Amino acid sequence: MPKIVDHEKQKEKIAEAVWNVIHRDGLEHCTVRNVAKEAGLSAGSMRHYFPQQSELFIYSMRLVANRVKTRIESMTFNGTPAENVKQLLFQLMPLDEERKLEMEAWYAFTAKSLSDPELKPLRKEMNEGIYSACKSAVEMLVNTGAKPGIDVLKETEHLYALVDGLALHLIMAPERLTAEMIDSVLAGYLRSLE
Amino acid sequence: MPKIVDHEKQKEKIAEAVWNVIHRDGLEHCTVRNVAKEAGLSAGSMRHYFPQQSELFIYSMRLVANRVKTRIESMTFNGTPAENVKQLLFQLMPLDEERKLEMEAWYAFTAKSLSDPELKPLRKEMNEGIYSACKSAVEMLVNTGAKPGIDVLKETEHLYALVDGLALHLIMAPERLTAEMIDSVLAGYLRSLE
CATH class of the missing domain: 1.10.10.60 (Homeodomain-like)
Known part of the structure; x- marks a missing residue:
């Protein structure tokens, strides 16, 4: 077709x-x-x-989420559970021009969704996508036996906040925050889990 | 006068x-x-x-930062270093209506500063305020001997991302993220430092 x-x-x-x-x-x-x-x-x-303009905005917003999803689905994992999780989280970081554009659009829509009645219903959906990705990552650590005793809901909130904060800072202050630093922060966090 | x-x-x-x-x-x-x-x-x-409208926006933006600063300066600390740091970080969380309004304005200006040439110069200043507060918190943990061996720059990036992410999620998804959960995430992070 x-x-x-x-x-x-x-x-x-x-x-x-x-x-x-x-x-x-x-x-x-x-x-x-x-x-x-x-x-x-x-x-x-x-x-x-x-x-309608709102349909255009909703489609543009969802396309960001779909692109991230497609990128994650096309990944191949062959490291330790912690390495695989870190690799997955890196897909959420705006480290190239294409993902920077997507992330800037994401934040513009996020800010607008706080007051725009037509974008408000999308807020839940926007949040749930990355929240779920973070929850899957934490569950992967539990289920593979790598970090069996961690509190899944607590670490999901931690990871989700960490990922969104790093992504925001990467587009706000790329002169300070480097890919190496992000690697080091995420690796340190994953190591600290017990 | x-x-x-x-x-x-x-x-x-x-x-x-x-x-x-x-x-x-x-x-x-x-x-x-x-x-x-x-x-x-x-x-x-x-x-x-x-x-000019830009002067109004810049003033409104700076007032958010000043209100946070005033709140922190008027705090009294009498717990352990980790408790004091957690108490300080709580001041950055939009847990009441007043701070929610400030935080929503903060994110709206953040998103706008990515493309608005008149707000662009403010971006650095906006970032540096909370980055410095997080750096001071980490240095407090090192200097009091509570966590002497930690990597200050790495943990500052971690804490700054965590704080901004939690604040963003608190205004985006208040039905999921509670004050108790934030307390638990911050306490867990501070405990994990070594």
């Missing part, structure tokens, strides 16, 4: 245009007109794909 | 109006007109205090 594929590709292209406009000018400049221009489309075909 | 005090009070009142508008409608609705209405002032007197 090539038509459906093209349709999805077009939507992804538009969502990527949203990320670019957020990066360059901020979320408040993501009007239909600006995003259409960035994607090289007419405002009319933009409206064909996304009749 | 009562006139100067009134002037500052008026500016704080306007900054608090900014936080309220951000909470209710989002940062993109913080026009001079809306903020003036929220503060019960004319647009003319608003412009007397803040001729």
Whole structure:
């Protein structure tokens, strides 16, 4: 069904245009007109794909989550449980330009979701994705016997806060926070679990 | 000098109006007109205090940092070093309505500072405040002999990410993350240091 594929590709292209406009000018400049221009489309075909601005934002937001999910699913794990978990957590870090764009969009949507009634319902979904990834990571440590006695809910909150905080600081202060430091912080945390 | 005090009070009142508008409608609705209405002032007197919108935003942003600083400076410490540090970190958590408003404003400005050229210079300052508070907390643990051998820069990055992540999750998912859980996560982290 090539038509459906093209349709999805077009939507992804538009969502990527949203990320670019957020990066360059901020979320408040993501009007239909600006995003259409960035994607090289007419405002009319933009409206064909996304009749409402909120639909465009929700799609762009979900695409960030889906890209992260796809990246994690395509990983191969062949280290110790702690090494595998660290490798998984690294996928959540905005260490290249592509993931930086995604993460900036993520934070812009997060901030907007606090007051925007149309994005508010998305907040739960946005949170649950990474929370679940962190919970799976902690459960992996328990179930493989690597760290059998840890408090799963407590360490999930710790890991989730750590991952979101590091990701935020990486886009806010890349001149201070390096990939080596992130590696060292995550490795130290995983080692400290007992 | 009562006139100067009134002037500052008026500016704080306007900054608090900014936080309220951000909470209710989002940062993109913080026009001079809306903020003036929220503060019960004319647009003319608003412009007397803040001729430019960017000045208003920078002042509102700095007021969040100053309020946190004042709260920390007025604390009395009489526990063990780890208890004192935990008590200090709790001041950074948005656990009441007032601090929730401040934190929401903080994240809205953080997201905006990623693309807004007028807020960009503020980004460094915004980061350095809490980074320094975390560094002081870690140094306190080293200097009191409570945790003499820890890597200060590494644990500062860990603590800073943990604190920002927990604060973000507290405003994003208050139905899941409780004060008791935050206490438990911070206590567990402080205990794990060696």
